[in-house]
Amino acid sequence: MNNVQVLQNVEENFQTFRILDEKGEVVNQDAMPDVTDEQLQELMRRMVYTRIWDQRAISLNRQGRLGFYAPVAGQEATMIGTQYALDKQDWILPGYRDIPQLVFHGLPLYQAFLFSRGHVAGNRIPEDVNVLMPQIIIGAQIIQTAGVAMGLKRNGNTNVAITYTGDGGSSQGDFYEGLNFAGAFKSPAIFVVQNNRFAISTPVEKQTAAKTIAQKAVAAGINGIQVDGMDVLAVLAATQQARKDALDGTPTLIEALTYRYGPHTLAGDDPTRYRTKELDTEYQEKDPLVRFRLFLEGKKLWNEDMENEVIEQAKADVKEAISLADKEPKQKVSDFINNMFETLPSNLKEQLEEYTAKESK
Known part of the structure; x- marks a missing residue:
């Protein structure tokens, strides 16, 4: 077998894992996670809540009431699905876009707004919330996660450390060093690459010659999976399995195929300069909220009144949180x-x- 055949054999093992198609139909019944109807509804609540919160945060930024902000619309399924699979005592080491995971893990929303403003009070994490504040340096939290996970293992904890980066982060040296370290020490770590196709403006095809980012796990001797990151059930199932495997001694690299509808950040990025309308349309048809809404409506578990209730709650919470942030001494x-x-x-x-x-x- 020549080297080309070896590479082809590796790539063939990394097919995209999904459970729901774009119409909300189940296409992989055997892989359905074991969740109750109430948990399915909660996943939808959190995704709707995050979409509205994101819209309000963008508006607040444009009013000059927030500082640095990275929009999340389009990536909700990956963010919500991974965090929902965690235990409260698991540790999250986020990138700068991963604020929803922190809030749903227990960080007060007003502190997330203070972080955006660069206020020190936004970094005073409550004692019972196992998160580190977002890492601005691309990929730098990968090595930190390998270390935190090893610490958890050495201390006898039955918990994992999870981290997030984008497709661009997978080009950093820290990425490979972190995966290799975790694999060598069998650290209970989960590495999530939110592949939204563009590292600010560089397409993923120019980031790597590999057909998938997930296959990079092979060289580190850890598990790798490519998942449809706009399918919250697939993300949840993949993360649940990754958590189990991590506690059994095998870390996992999850590549979540997703898309950010807005700019990279609100600091001047213009996505129309490097993305086509055709590509935007393609991924809008895969919208994680639309897909999951159709699935739940088919099971009589979601309706317009329920969604409107979540929308109003999100608006009220954002209003209260920004008011609390405003009261913090300058x-x-x-x-x-x-x-x-x-x-x-x-x-x-x-x-x-x-x-x-x-x-x-």
Whole structure:
């Protein structure tokens, strides 16, 4: 067998895992996760809630009331499905777009807004919420996750660490180092690549010659799976299995095929410069909310009144959260200096005195 045949054999093992098609029809009954009707409804509630929250956050950003923000519309199924498969004591190490996972894991929404503003109070995570704050550096949380997972194992915890990056993050050296470390030490880790096809503006085809990102797990000796990231049931099922395997000593790389409908962030990105209308239309027809709504309506588990109730709740929660964020004392330059070190070096002591005097006037 030559090298080309070996590669082809590997790639053939990474077919996209899905449960629902675009019309909400079950196409893989055997893979259906074991969930109750109430849990199915909760998955839908969280996706609708996240879509509305995202819309309001974009509006708040444009009003100057939020700082850095990365839209999530289109990626809800991957975010909600992975987090819903976790135990409360599992650890989440997110990228900057992964705010919904943090909030549904227990981070108060107003603190998520404070994080967006760069306020230190947004990083004061409650003691009972097992999350780290979002990593802005692309892919840097991959190695951290391998380490946290190893720590959990050494401490005898029966929990996992999960992290998220995009397709662009899979091109970072940290990505391969983290996977290799987790595989070598059999750390209970789950690595999720949200492949939305564009790392800001670079298409995934220019990121790698591999047909899938999931197949990169082979070299690290860990499990890999490519899942339809706009199918919340497939994401949930894949993550549940990944969690079980991680606790049994085999980490998993999940490549979730998804799409962000908006810009990479609201800091000036214009997706019309690198995406076609045809591609946008293709993925809008795969919308995770539409697909799952059709599935639930077919089972008489969802209706317009239920959806409107969630929409109004999301609007009310965002309004309350931004109001709480507004009440947090504004940061001063002296605050930044004091928050930097426990013991200040001499040059910062001088600066602290200077700015404290200015602020007291």
